[in-house]
Amino acid sequence: MKPAPFDYLRPKSVAEASVALGRRGITTAAIAGGQSLLPMLSLRVAFVDLLVDISRLADLKAVTRTPDSVWIGALTTHAAIEDGKVPDAFSGLLRRVAGQISYRAIRNHGTVGGSVALADPAADWPCCLVALEASVRVVGRNGVRVQKVADFIRGPFETTLSSGDIIMGFDVPTPQAPLRWGVAKVARKSGAFAQSLAVVVSHGRDGPCSVVLGAAGPRARQLPNVAIEVRAGKRGDDLRAAIAADLDDLVPDADSYQRRLHTATILRAVRDMQAQ
Amino acid sequence: MTSVTLELNGVRIADEVEPRQSLADFLRDRCGLTATHLGCEHGACGACTVVVDGQATRSCLMLAVMCDGRSVVTLEGMRGDATMDVLRRHFHESHALQCGYCTPGMLIMARDILLRLRRPDAATVRHELSGHICRCTGYLNIVKAVVAAGQELGQPAQVTEAIDATASG
Numbered sequence: 001m002k003p004a005p006f007d008y009l010r011p012k013s014v015a016e017a018s019v020a021l022g023r024r025g026i027t028t029a030a031i032a033g034g035q036s037l038l039p040m041l042s043l044r045v046a047f048v049d050l051l052v053d054i055s056r057l058a059d060l061k062a063v064t065r066t067p068d069s070v071w072i073g074a075l076t077t078h079a080a081i082e083d084g085k086v087p088d089a090f091s092g093l094l095r096r097v098a099g100q101i102s103y104r105a106i107r108n109h110g111t112v113g114g115s116v117a118l119a120d121p122a123a124d125w126p127c128c129l130v131a132l133e134a135s136v137r138v139v140g141r142n143g144v145r146v147q148k149v150a151d152f153i154r155g156p157f158e159t160t161l162s163s164g165d166i167i168m169g170f171d172v173p174t175p176q177a178p179l180r181w182g183v184a185k186v187a188r189k190s191g192a193f194a195q196s197l198a199v200v201v202s203h204g205r206d207g208p209c210s211v212v213l214g215a216a217g218p219r220a221r222q223l224p225n226v227a228i229e230v231r232a233g234k235r236g237d238d239l240r241a242a243i244a245a246d247l248d249d250l251v252p253d254a255d256s257y258q259r260r261l262h263t264a265t266i267l268r269a270v271r272d273m274q275a276q
Numbered sequence: 277m278t279s280v281t282l283e284l285n286g287v288r289i290a291d292e293v294e295p296r297q298s299l300a301d302f303l304r305d306r307c308g309l310t311a312t313h314l315g316c317e318h319g320a321c322g323a324c325t326v327v328v329d330g331q332a333t334r335s336c337l338m339l340a341v342m343c344d345g346r347s348v349v350t351l352e353g354m355r356g357d358a359t360m361d362v363l364r365r366h367f368h369e370s371h372a373l374q375c376g377y378c379t380p381g382m383l384i385m386a387r388d389i390l391l392r393l394r395r396p397d398a399a400t401v402r403h404e405l406s407g408h409i410c411r412c413t414g415y416l417n418i419v420k421a422v423v424a425a426g427q428e429l430g431q432p433a434q435v436t437e438a439i440d441a442t443a444s445g
Contacts, residue, residue: 191406
């Protein structure tokens with residue numbers, strides 16, 4: 001359980017970090033909270049020649065609110081969100097999602113940027129940020145780019161990040177009307193990664209709906225058929241039929257247990273929202 | 277080797293470490309502070325929990341180099357801590373340990389729980405401690421001890437003062 005040797009650098013600026021991460025001929029990785037990366041290095045499922053510690057870069061820590069959106073700096077920890085230190089424009093959804101991630105000692109260090117950069121299909125933030133149609137801002141050798149989180153994550157543990165890229169943070173659009181939401185997560189034990197994870201949001205009582213399923217398929221994805229039925233206020237068989245259609249598309253090779261599990265998770269999240 | 281300077285249990289120390297060395301190994305092997313126990317070494321068991329800059333932290337998931345300029349407190353540094361003293365007594369009275377391997381992590385997390393959540397009930401304590409594995413006790417007495425310590429510490433201030441006055445008088 002000891003990582004293989006690596007070099008360590010703690011740059012003073014984002015630009016310096018980007019240059020270090022983009023060095024040719026060696027494997028580099030950025031470390032923020034390190035709560036996933038360090039176990040991966042210790043278990044030797046990941047290897048780096050150079051670890052670039054970005055955890056103290058003030059430019060990645062900003063949290064601000066404008067009329068249109070909330071900006072969440074990449075280094076914002078799960079615990080900071082759990083404790084309400086991020087402006088809440090989302091009726092408590094972010095606090096709920098943050099509080100169900102792993103354990104408090106992990107949440108004290110784990111960051112939103114790190115979670116999205118890792119792109120674990122069962123992780124909480126990708127699912128939530130896709131549901132909220134958030135964008136990610138990335139700085140790299142070719143300047144700054146902005147991308148929807150849904151497009152940024154390409155598959156399991158795969159993003160559009162390339163050598164020298166650093167996530168600055170996330171722009172989460174303010175809901176058009178007070179957000180109603182539901183969350184459901186099934187995990188074998190508290191703090192474990194989800195086996196199924198659903199986030200449902202509705203902009204107001206009959207505004208646009210978004211239903212996202214995680215821990216199913218290669219990445220968190222929208223369930224368009226379910227969203228239509230939820231917006232129309234449907235329950236029961238109509239909802240189940242829409243779930244079946246979306247699961248056929250999203251996880252065609254799911255076995256009967258997984259289908260039942262995902263169906264239950266989606267239904268719970270929808271009911272959780274409808275109860276608000 | 278990389279040089280680090282940190283405040284460890286209130287004392288400023290400087291040392292040279294290999295970048296890959298975890299804070300846990302640094303504490304045990306370089307500093308001789310063996311209250312911090314290592315169970316799983318990948319963040320699953322909670323035995324190695326310490327406090328870094330005031331926050332409960334798994335010392336197996338933190339590199340010693342990352343603690344440069346930070347403050348680290350281990351169980352050894354919590355003698356005389358008001359919350360820890362009460363917790364330690366309740367762990368003793370409730371027989372909340374058998375082999376003691378998980379106990380340092382349990383105590384540090386229990387202190388964090390009591391500082392964040394005033395007088396938590398048993399269900400809350402159970403949930404908050406669920407990242408800590410104990411293979412002996414079945415958790416019953418640990419939960420009992422933390423709840424009891426919370427109730428004692430959560431008394432209104434004047435009552436606590438009265439008890440203190442009696443004790444010192």
